[in-house]
Amino acid sequence: QSALTQPPSASGSPGQSVTISCTGTSSDVGDYNYVSWYQHHPGKAPKLMIYDFSKRPSGVPDRFSGSKSGNTASLTVSGLQAEDEADYYCSSFAGSNIWVFGGGTKLTVL
Amino acid sequence: EAELVESGGGLIQPGGSLRLSCAASGFTFSSYSMNWVRQAPGKGLEWISYVDRGGIVYYADSVRGRFTISRDNAQNSLFLQMNSLRAEDTAVYYCVRDLHFAFDSWGQGTLVTVSS
Numbered sequence: 001q002s003a004l005t006q007p008p009s010a011s012g013s014p015g016q017s018v019t020i021s022c023t024g025t026s027s028d029v030g031d032y033n034y035v036s037w038y039q040h041h042p043g044k045a046p047k048l049m050i051y052d053f054s055k056r057p058s059g060v061p062d063r064f065s066g067s068k069s070g071n072t073a074s075l076t077v078s079g080l081q082a083e084d085e086a087d088y089y090c091s092s093f094a095g096s097n098i099w100v101f102g103g104g105t106k107l108t109v110l
Numbered sequence: 111e112a113e114l115v116e117s118g119g120g121l122i123q124p125g126g127s128l129r130l131s132c133a134a135s136g137f138t139f140s141s142y143s144m145n146w147v148r149q150a151p152g153k154g155l156e157w158i159s160y161v162d163r164g165g166i167v168y169y170a171d172s173v174r175g176r177f178t179i180s181r182d183n184a185q186n187s188l189f190l191q192m193n194s195l196r197a198e199d200t201a202v203y204y205c206v207r208d209l210h211f212a213f214d215s216w217g218q219g220t221l222v223t224v225s226s
Binding site for chain 1: 145153155156160168170209211212213214215219
C-alpha cells in the first residue's frame with residue numbers, strides 16, 4: 001500500500017494555470033479509472049474536486065480538470081484564484097478493496 | 111446537504127482503546143457505504159477503513175486486527191473502535207461518505223492523540 005507520488009509544492013500567479021501530477025503504479029492509477037482529487041484548506045473538511053479521473057461533482061468550477069495517462073494522473077487548475085490556495089491530494093483505488101492517497105501538494109497562489 | 115459530525119477523540123495512552131462516532135444527517139445514511147480516513151500531524155491523508163451498506167468491511171494493513179468499523183443504520187451512525195493504540199495512530203480522523211470509489215462528503219474530523 002505505497003502512497004501515490006505528488007510534488008510537495010506548486011505555484012502560479014492569479015489567472016495562470018497550474019498542473020499537479022500524481023504518479024502511481026500499474027496496480028492502482030494505471031489499472032483503474034478511479035482516481036479522485038481533493039482540496040483541503042487546513043482546519044476544514046477536505047472537498048472532492050474530481051472523481052473517476054476527470055469528472056467534476058456538481059458545484060466544482062470548470063476551472064478544475066483532471067486527466068490520466070498510464071500510471072500518472074493530473075489535476076489542472078486554470079485561471080488561478082486566491083481561494084484556490086490549499087493542499088491538494090490525489091487518491092486511487094488500488095484493488096483488493098484498498099484505497100491509496102498521495103502525499104499532498106501545497107498550491108500557492110503568488 | 112450531507113453533514114457528518116465526528117466525536118470521541120482525545121488523549122489516550124499507548125495500548126489503550128478509543129471509540130469514535132460519526133453522526134450523519136442530510137442524506138439517506140443506509141444507502142451509502144462509509145469510510146474512515148485519517149491525517150497524522152504534518153502528513154498526508156490515509157484511508158483506513160470502509161463499510162458497505164450491508165456491513166462488509168475492509169481495512170488498511172496499518173490498522174487491520176486493531177481497528178473495527180461498524181455502523182448503525184437506524185441511528186444514522188458510523189463507528190470506529192480502536193484498540194491497541196500506538197503513537198503512530200495519532201491523527202485527525204475523518205468520517206467520509208463513499209461515492210463509488212471516491213470520497214464525496216467529509217466531516218470536520220476528530221483528533222486522536224496517543225501519548226503517555
